[in-house]
Amino acid sequence: MDDPLLSPFQLRHLTLRNRVVSTSHEPAYGEDGMPKDRYRRYHVEKARGGVALTMIGGSAVVSPDSPPAFGNLLLYSDEIVPWLARLADEVHEAGAAVMCQVTHLGRRTSNYAGDWLPVVAASPLREAAHRAFPKQAEEWDLDRITADYVSAAIRCQAGGLDGIEIESYGHLLDGFVSPATNHRGDSYGGSLENRLAFPRRVIRAVRAAVGPDFIVGIRMAVDEDDPGWLGFDEGLTALRAYVDDGIDFVSTIKGHIDADAPLARVIPSMGTPSAPFLQFSAAVKRAVDIPVLHAARIADVATARYAIREGLLDLVGMTRAQIADPHLVRKVAAGQEDRIRPCVGASYCLDAIYDSGDAKCVHNPATGRELTIPHEIGRAPRRRKAVVVGGGPAGLEAARVLAARGHDVVLFEADTAPGGQVRLAALAGQRRRDLIGIVDWRVSEAKREGADLRFGALAEAQDVLAERPDVVIVATGGLPDRSFLDAGQDLVADSWDILSRATAPGAAILLYDDNGGYPGMDAAEFLARAGAAVEYVTPERRLAPDVGSMNSPAYLEVFARHSVATTLAYRLRRVDRIPDGRLLATLYSEYARHEVGRTVDQVVVEHGTLPNDDVYHALVPGSVNGGAVDYPSLLAGRPQPVSGHGYQLYRVGDAVASRNIHAAIFDSLRLCAAI
Ligand SMILES: Cc1cc2nc3c(=O)[nH]c(=O)nc-3n(C[C@H](O)[C@H](O)[C@H](O)COP(=O)(O)O)c2cc1C
Numbered sequence: 001m002d003d004p005l006l007s008p009f010q011l012r013h014l015t016l017r018n019r020v021v022s023t024s025h026e027p028a029y030g031e032d033g034m035p036k037d038r039y040r041r042y043h044v045e046k047a048r049g050g051v052a053l054t055m056i057g058g059s060a061v062v063s064p065d066s067p068p069a070f071g072n073l074l075l076y077s078d079e080i081v082p083w084l085a086r087l088a089d090e091v092h093e094a095g096a097a098v099m100c101q102v103t104h105l106g107r108r109t110s111n112y113a114g115d116w117l118p119v120v121a122a123s124p125l126r127e128a129a130h131r132a133f134p135k136q137a138e139e140w141d142l143d144r145i146t147a148d149y150v151s152a153a154i155r156c157q158a159g160g161l162d163g164i165e166i167e168s169y170g171h172l173l174d175g176f177v178s179p180a181t182n183h184r185g186d187s188y189g190g191s192l193e194n195r196l197a198f199p200r201r202v203i204r205a206v207r208a209a210v211g212p213d214f215i216v217g218i219r220m221a222v223d224e225d226d227p228g229w230l231g232f233d234e235g236l237t238a239l240r241a242y243v244d245d246g247i248d249f250v251s252t253i254k255g256h257i258d259a260d261a262p263l264a265r266v267i268p269s270m271g272t273p274s275a276p277f278l279q280f281s282a283a284v285k286r287a288v289d290i291p292v293l294h295a296a297r298i299a300d301v302a303t304a305r306y307a308i309r310e311g312l313l314d315l316v317g318m319t320r321a322q323i324a325d326p327h328l329v330r331k332v333a334a335g336q337e338d339r340i341r342p343c344v345g346a347s348y349c350l351d352a353i354y355d356s357g358d359a360k361c362v363h364n365p366a367t368g369r370e371l372t373i374p375h376e377i378g379r380a381p382r383r384r385k386a387v388v389v390g391g392g393p394a395g396l397e398a399a400r401v402l403a404a405r406g407h408d409v410v411l412f413e414a415d416t417a418p419g420g421q422v423r424l425a426a427l428a429g430q431r432r433r434d435l436i437g438i439v440d441w442r443v444s445e446a447k448r449e450g451a452d453l454r455f456g457a458l459a460e461a462q463d464v465l466a467e468r469p470d471v472v473i474v475a476t477g478g479l480p481d482r483s484f485l486d487a488g489q490d491l492v493a494d495s496w497d498i499l500s501r502a503t504a505p506g507a508a509i510l511l512y513d514d515n516g517g518y519p520g521m522d523a524a525e526f527l528a529r530a531g532a533a534v535e536y537v538t539p540e541r542r543l544a545p546d547v548g549s550m551n552s553p554a555y556l557e558v559f560a561r562h563s564v565a566t567t568l569a570y571r572l573r574r575v576d577r578i579p580d581g582r583l584l585a586t587l588y589s590e591y592a593r594h595e596v597g598r599t600v601d602q603v604v605v606e607h608g609t610l611p612n613d614d615v616y617h618a619l620v621p622g623s624v625n626g627g628a629v630d631y632p633s634l635l636a637g638r639p640q641p642v643s644g645h646g647y648q649l650y651r652v653g654d655a656v657a658s659r660n661i662h663a664a665i666f667d668s669l670r671l672c673a674a675i
């Protein structure tokens with residue numbers, strides 16, 4: 001039977017080859033605000049991978065007083081046209097359509113970016129997420145911004161794109177529509193008709209400028225889903241008015257995005273139900289007769305197929321799913337659905353924009369690095385024997401990639417189950433369970449490529465050498481670090497003890513997090529849910545700086561519900577047993593230069609790991625390279641230079657130093673893809 005997901009779709013004059021879309025998202029891969037080589041290759045990869053329509057320029061900005069908040073493309077510059085043209089040509093060559101999202105960010109940006117022009121909004125209300133105090137837009141602002149939308153649309157058309165999508169949630173246009181953000185007393189405020197006046201003027205002007213043969217869609221909050229915000233009925237009225245003004249399709253959003261918590265509901269992460277707004281989008285589809293596109297945690301092919309088969313949507317957005325695997329559609333078409341690298345919903349992609357400058361998939365380091373790192377692993381010129389020690393994310397990735405290169409791979413993992421710290425994180429609770437997809441996919445792919453994965457097999461140096469390897473990858477991970485304590489290392493538990501259930505939670509707990517990432521927050525959540533009274537202490541000046549705005553809401557919800565106390569800017573120095581059997585934790589403020597004490601039942605520490613590297617050091621003397629990695633070759637994607645006899649030896653992941661999942665997998669991918 002024909003797959004409904006693969007059936008073509010007619011969007012006015014534009015034929016889309018199937019129903020799968022990569023919706024607008026800004027990965028911050030632009031350079032100087034332009035979609036240069038990196039940006040282009042990222043989208044071309046999806047086009048080659050089978051997507052029907054790729055939307056570029058998430059929130060591409062139309063005016064200089066909408067400065068880039070997260071690496072946005074600058075549609076107000078003519079310089080962008082040739083870059084758009086090159087991108088459009090290559091995406092078209094690969095069989096996909098391409099459009100660009102256009103916007104004025106309104107208050108969703110900073111007063112201290114770009115040209116430092118004052119941020120503008122319908123009303124002077126601060127947006128919590130970006131923290132700019134905006135000015136209230138004046139008539140002359142609306143005139144010039146309308147003209148800027150028109151110029152931006154014309155640039156997209158001149159660049160050969162198939163269309164544009166006007167953004168209308170959380171930005172300037174919808175700021176006028178929503179009663180929550182429009183407090184104006186003039187002809188742009190009050191009644192819905194007044195609130196729609198400015199967006200309608202923009203849409204009409206754009207349609208008039210680009211003519212009928214260019215697709216103009218809208219991505220809008222049809223329901224802002226909170227008391228005092230835009231409701232469904234008014235949202236539908238707005239959409240119908242926009243259709244009258246010349247809108248060709250709608251991409252549906254439910255909710256608002258002005259702060260971390262509501263944004264995390266609009267773009268749901270792991271631990272939330274699949275496709276939460278599918279029925280809502282279907283209701284929109286029943287109410288209007290333009291095509292409806294929708295994306296929000298439709299991460300698996302079965303749900304996407306269901307949405308199309310049942311006529312709930314015309315086009316289905318699988319955006320993070322294709323960040324995780326840009327070849328998703330190709331694999332569906334080839335009957336290889338089980339080989340799709342799953343999007344586990346970690347939303348590291350989104351958090352990385354703010355935290356490390358650009359989007360990164362937690363377990364696909366090739367995404368966004370297409371210029372240097374392949375998504376598909378090619379065969380090596382010569383088959384070699386490779387031994388991998390350790391079956392955490394770094395070790396499994398090494399085994400997968402080396403096996404895909406055609407090598408003869410043996411992996412030893414001491415534990416009876418693979419996954420290392422990822423398995424531990426997935427154990428933290430129902431909410432983080434999907435992380436196990438990172439492990440399961442690698443195990444399945446490595447086995448398919450013929451790797452011999454031996455679990456429950458502790459390997460010493462002699463076990464490795466008995467395999468007569470040409471290449472050894474040591475991925476033995478790390479062990480929790482308590483060495484920072486002046487006293488009491490044997491009195492404390494660590495986050496591994498807690499998450500693995502090896503140590504039961506006490507009643508009153510001080511959790512000390514000097515990692516600032518997920519393990520400490522997972523432990524805090526676990527302990528709080530277990531009913532303990534938890535004080536979370538960190539030497540940082542904010543909570544868990546490595547847990548970004550998409551992931552912190554779920555933890556903060558638990559903190560609020562279970563009254564977790566937080567203490568910033570204190571360092572745990574020592575833990576002592578006091579006569580009544582309880583523990584005294586001594587905290588030190590580097591600011592006040594004083595000590596304070598806490599008496600608790602249990603102290604749990606999270607301070608990263610120290611390398612578990614005995615096997616590595618035992619293997620160094622017999623190796624041809626002494627364990628050295630030639631960084632210029634690594635970074636250029638070239639094989640490691642070696643001369644002489646003996647095995648090549650490398651270590652990866654936390655066996656080197658305590659880092660995150662992405663770093664561990666990236667270590668292995670870029671090294672092993674060139675072995
Ligand atoms: C890195 C990243 C950046 C995004 N930026 C935008 C944006 O600029 N504009 C927009 O409308 N949506 C943006 N989104 C939201 C996506 O278009 C999509 O709605 C969201 O990821 C939910 O769909 P999914 O579950 O299929 O990923 C972004 C998403 C990601 C992952």
Ligand code: SF4
Binds near residue numbers: 321342347
């Ligand atoms: S980081 Fe997580 S949510 Fe984002 S694409 Fe990768 S697996 Fe999906």
